[in-house]
Amino acid sequence: MMYSKNVMEHFMKPKNSGTIKNADGVGQAGNIVCGDVMFIFIKVKDDVIMDLKFKALGCVAAIATSSIVTELAKGKTIDQALEMSNQDIVEALGGLPPVKVHCSLLAIDALKEAIYDYLKKQDREIPAELERAHERISKEVQGIEGKFGNFVEKQREFLLDKK
Amino acid sequence: MMYSKNVMEHFMKPKNSGTIKNADGVGQAGNIVCGDVMFIFIKVKDDVIMDLKFKALGCVAAIATSSIVTELAKGKTIDQALEMSNQDIVEALGGLPPVKVHCSLLAIDALKEAIYDYLKKQDREIPAELERAHERISKEVQGIEGKFGNFVEKQREFLLDKK
Amino acid sequence: MKVYLDHGATTPVAKQVLDAMTPYFDKKFGNPASLHIWGTEAVDAVEKSRKLIAKRIGAKQNEVVFTSGGTESNNWALKGVAFANQNNGRHIITQKTEHDCVLKASKWLETQGFELSYLGVDNHGLVDPAELEATIREDTILVSIMQGNNEIGTVQPMRELGRICKEHGALFHSDACQSFTKEPLDLNKDKLDLITINAHKIYGPKGVGALVVKNGTKLTPLFHGGQQDPGRSGTINVSGIVGFGKSVEIADNKKNKLMKNLRNYLIDRIMDEVPNSFLNGHPEKRLINNANFSFKGLEGEALVLRLSARGIASSTGSACSSKKLEPSHVLMAIGRPAELAHGSLRLTVGWENKLAEIEYAIDMIKKEAKWLRDIGGCDDV
């Protein structure tokens, strides 16, 4: 089996799937060309991430990493959450096949984007590193959308409607 | 099985193996490098080959073709025997594997050489074609003997002793 | 319930096939190259299989050379023709939806000074004979076009393509791994020079195949050695070949009809009952056991693994590309956008499948597709 037991558990019964109405922040990462698109919704209180939900269109690893990232980030402060790396996710899942490690990066990216969105909405200062990450991630998302029609666009509208 | 049933029968229970004391003619063909050496002994009366025996050091096909050639030539006149071709042998054996067809040529050669020896001893005229064949066959035998020591030489002495 | 719907990847060995093979492991275990009775017994068994296979493909017995499978046969056909015929030209034509082993061997030949042309396919996966006609040249030594596609099942117009090859003096090879015994194919009538077939797609064992080589075809060996089989060296896999022969013997129209009926039922119900589903491949000119769908708003690997957890075997893309990231090259070649290329599911039925199994699978596909679309935020697409 290419996936660990832990990955399969998170894939078969993901934690925190769904959306959050009136989320304090929403982040998107990934693109449909690589087959994986993730959205993370966060609810923040006193700088602590109280709740997270995700939507993930993608492979087993995309779903499992989305699930675990919501678990790991829950209860963390914004700063703590920003310190999380994809390695934390890979470890928590008991490993990922080499070709799927990029999913753990996507999950971290989606979380970062949700935090970015939250900070932006709060008019708070964006750490320089997060700003750079945001530029990269949103470029990846945009570039693809331009090329591959409006599927993700529609999906985003649909999801943001749902909140 | 690469050999026909008929070949195997002649190999397992060859006809006319042995030598003829005071043979009217003895012929040798083949060489030890190719792995096959044959001797044919004939007894002739009123131009008819009354009896034949053979000795064959060689593979299955060498033994089987020696056996069948003695059978086929028995009762034939000298002229009839000289008309025999290796094709007659192959047919009588129900076929030979392509790499073994040369054994049927050797058997015919040994018979020719025995007839040559007989005609020579009788001081009879040698047909031109037979003369040419004799030159070729004896060259094959000699060339090899020079190169590969005295094994065949000793074998011949031994056999001619035995006659 | 356990339902195996991945016969395009491999099949179980049929009981009759296994029974035929078994004595050749420990009782009649001789090496056909041996002179003794153990050897000749093995030769007889191998030749019996060779005859059965030759007959089915319209070849002479000595035109069937046994190999270790489709991959070897395809590599041998391409590289063997290339190396042996390079004095006649260095141009080879194949097409975009070939099996990975043909495409990768082709790519390698490009590094060895050969020029490759890859024909396109239409939205149904069909090669256009006119494109072949336009691409084939004086120096084209080989045209390699698979008969039935392993992913989307599309069956190519072999006879037309063969005619064009012959008119231009190019050798014609076909990878018939998926179509052998399912679609008619004839070495001579279809003007072929080389055909790749294997056993493990037709209820025979893995690790056995053949390259059918028309007499007179110049071909450099891939395996040099004692030439245990003409042009191919290596101890002959007797039990495997006996199994291959038997698998061909038991493949018949009745079983084909059975597969086609199950497959048609499957396609009809999935297309009706799963919203936003698309059939990949040609609606009629397709392998009788192949169904391939794209589902919008979900990803194929995830669906395969959800179905696996329900006891159902299926695939996305080809089995061998399941460890890769790129969307299927076949679905891209037929013009599917990435979103659909990623969301493909291949179901390949077998004659041992029961209708109840197919029904269970349909129920589970509906359920799991919905679940995945929901978690992906696309439950309305």
Added chain:
Amino acid sequence: MKVYLDHGATTPVAKQVLDAMTPYFDKKFGNPASLHIWGTEAVDAVEKSRKLIAKRIGAKQNEVVFTSGGTESNNWALKGVAFANQNNGRHIITQKTEHDCVLKASKWLETQGFELSYLGVDNHGLVDPAELEATIREDTILVSIMQGNNEIGTVQPMRELGRICKEHGALFHSDACQSFTKEPLDLNKDKLDLITINAHKIYGPKGVGALVVKNGTKLTPLFHGGQQDPGRSGTINVSGIVGFGKSVEIADNKKNKLMKNLRNYLIDRIMDEVPNSFLNGHPEKRLINNANFSFKGLEGEALVLRLSARGIASSTGSACSSKKLEPSHVLMAIGRPAELAHGSLRLTVGWENKLAEIEYAIDMIKKEAKWLRDIGGCDDV
């Protein structure tokens, strides 16, 4: 009585091996490349075998690549190293008594612009390390020396040869088909980069082998494709590999001792009781199950077939050259004159042979050798 004494050609599949394989034909029949449970079950079985084999040869698990047998592995090792490393040099060294597949692959490489050197052997079939030392050059990319000879059984001094290869930066390959599990061999200790092994010489199935490839070795694939095994494409022969693993697992010193005792008894009695018989190969440095004689005044094929008619399996030369005319290239290389090279008999024992079988065989060999010498006019030689 039926007595099989041709284990050097192939062995029966041992009962334990067949039992281990059987479920992988029709029950656990999945393709390891598939994502679903049928696939993962197959992967587990294959990896278990890979581990067993790796351990036995001192390799890491990922250094064992499964193939269709010794011929494929040897062809791959030679051609794969040649194509991948030609920028470092085009000189390859092998030796005169290699198996046909190594020699023919070498001859073919000569036609592709490679320069081959063939080391000689002494009267016992041993390669001289000093000759290797004198032949190896700056541009030597590969040295290929078999461990145990398939005809005369001579076992080469691997460690010494390996040391020389490493000192000169050449890759070192060994064909260990005959010696695997019989003689110690260790990828690292013997400084090897590539090792060829197969299953059907050690009570495993035909059509399965492996090339052990030290990590980091540059090697062009022989089979391009989906890379189902690293560097080797083609659907993995699961049942065969399970059998290969089991055959390695059951091969042990007790069985080796058994074979050696039977073989020694056989050699002693034949040498004593058949006049004008000669032992081919090294008296001590030889494969534990191999006996090879030359009998003056008779021809080997005829003896093999006479013995076959008595129910005894034996061989002359190598099995694969039994359809050829030339005397064995191995016997010529060790300096046997043609008369002795033609009159060779190879007997290779197995652990399932009984002493009574060996005794029967000895009686028959005496009888048939006498008969053949008599019919050849050499009954006194």
